Amino acid sequence: MSFILVVEDETAIAELIAINLRHAGFEVRIATDAEGANREVDRVLPDLVLVDWMLPGQTGLQLARRWRSEARTRELPVIMLTARADETDKVAGLDAGADDYLTKPFSPKELLARIRAVLRRKAPEALDSAVEVCGLRLDPATRRVTRRVETDEGEALREAKIGPTEFRLLHFLMTHPERVHSRAQLLDRVWGDHVFIEERTVDVHVKRLREALQPVQCAGLIETVRGAGYRLTQQLGSVAA
Template sequence: MAPRITVVEDEEALSILLRYNLEAEGYAVDTIARGDEADLRLKEQVPDLLLLDWMLPGLSGVELCRRLRARPETERLPIIMLTARGEESERVRGLSTGADDYVVKPFSTPELMARVRAMLRRVKPERISSQLVAGDIDLDRETHRVRRAGRELKLGPTEFKLLEFLMQSPGRVFSREQLLDGVWGRDIYVDERTVDVHVGRLRKAVNRGRQRDPIRTVRGAGYALDETFTAAPARAGVRTETV
């Protein structure tokens, strides 16, 4: 899955420009125009990086940043703040609220893209790595191949995305709705039970004989990649790094 970036910016022309350039870099992008709406949306789904405007209707970017840092699920969310305030005191204020970086408008788009790439490499290396490894399962994003204990698995496109999504966050339980948003996208309507069907297909492809099932079902909550599976020793000749 491409790293997901949320842009909170009320200036429509700039929001469109940012979306265009970020998508051209291969990122999945959500855009939000109001601070209060962003506050609600970020409680539902946490992106890999946030581009946050200082001045927003409904709730300021500074206050939103403070709230995000106060929540356990977003306390380490990478945040780049965008603002027309270039004074040193304002930059210090922005960084002191919890922003990781500060970009003054008008800014160079190539420079901003470089900052986004650098921050993702530093804080989310697993989101841009070409390979994910968990236990004896090895997923290659570039070749779209998955191997378990050296044996290549035959996965459909959706099963590949589903496994990739789960491998990025071992142990985290995702609801069906979160999986629909993360794998299928917000703009596509799919019934939640479709998730169960594809999880079943993924399990059938991944598990052979007495091999341990890496996918954990949490009744009433959703699915997760079992974090104890990621730490299990791999078979001989297979790497044991975990994501």
């Protein structure tokens, strides 16, 4: 299930968009201003953002430029929603980093078609892009998790043997580092909210993941945050493995 963030200050429009997106099977969150949008993006990186051009405090144009300038959000898919129909405005929106531009009023069918088109374009890149934290490299294309470690014979490349669920869990944590995720959030983002399993099941898979990361000396990357959930730290040297 793809997670879409709707950034729109007009409540009626935001709710209408959200209803149509949820009906189409998307997970949706709403932010009414730039501050709220940045807070949501910092919490969990969306699969796509729908952002209105005119927002209180900071425009959607400024938000798009900011996201494109930061490494974590550089590839974040963005569709600009606006009442501005002039060609110069469309060019400005696309130049700011928007992947598409939709002029109000628009039909729900057109919006869904644009969203699916952008997600299709972005999906192969996102799924196949390798991610690395503290020397630990996860490659979705080859399904391998590797790290160079010091041995008695010198430095060697070792592979962690990780099961499919633990692989998805590690991938999510590595692409959202330094953020605390509750068990419920992990169930939603890794297992999917259509799967009805106990939250404590997350603990079992985290334990298995840590055990799988022991041979590459990265078990300490996964931190337990008491009363909150789990976090992947980018400071392996300060954590006991």
